[in-house]
Amino acid sequence: MVRHIAAAGLALLAVLIGLCVLATALGAMLASPGARPASPGNCELIGVQRVMLHTEIVLPADAFDPDSPVRALFPEANGYAIGWGDRRAYPGALTVGQAVTALVWPTPSVLHVHALDHPPLEGRQGVTVAVSRQGLEALVREIEAAFVPGEAGRPIHAGRGKRGPRSVFAQARPSYHLLRTCNVWTGARLRAAGAPVGAPAVHLLPWTLTGELNVRAQAGCPGRS
DSSP states (O other): OHHHHHHHHHHHHHHHHHHHHHHHHHHHHTSOOOSOOOBTTBOEEEEEEEETTEEEEEEEGGGSOTTOHHHHHOTTOSEEEEEEEETTTTTSOOOHHHHHHHHHSOEEEEEEEEEESSOTTSSOOSEEEEEOHHHHHHHHHHHHHTBOBOGGGOBOEEEEOTTGGGEEEEEEEEEEBTTBOHHHHHHHHHHHTTOOOOOGGGOSSHHHHHHHHHHHSOSSOTTOO
16 A cells, blocks of 8 residues: 555656646747857857766856856866756765755755866867857856855855865755756756757756757857868
8 A cells, every 4th residue: 555655656746747847848948048159250168067967067267257256266277067956965975865855845056166177178078069258158157146155255165075175065046946956957057158958947867968969069169170
């Protein structure tokens, strides 16, 4: 009896998730497509990479102003790999309880910032995406706005990062929930930059997001050899 009730509950949850994703996807498809795409003479390269169940946006350091919250964390870095997720689940090993809690109701979020000491788009596994300068600026604004500002506007540390001393978690906004998971957040940021990700809400898993970019995104700047 208990098994039947549990199975019915999981089935109902799956249906609700599907309906919510469909509704959000339809809304996203009607939304603004974001910044203009890259064109000859107006092009910047960014990266998107998978790390377990998360995706990260890879940007050169000079995309950020010196007083940016990203630069404040690691001023001497050559680039940054930036991800977003649930404050409890992202830093550690994901448990079933944490996953359910994060999806069922809104929970606090964090940004993970990994400082790169090498040129950020060299020797990297992932997808390279061409965006316009306006797209890169929109992407940077979106990422910076996700930090919860602390004293003097600096990021508020939320724990050690997942890749040693050159990475850190910082308190973030908005909240994490069923309709705004880690890869959906990444997809929405990329859409604002003009990257062809389709409807961000469908990217519950990292493979759909990077797969979409592999098929549809420009991997190099138009007009460059």
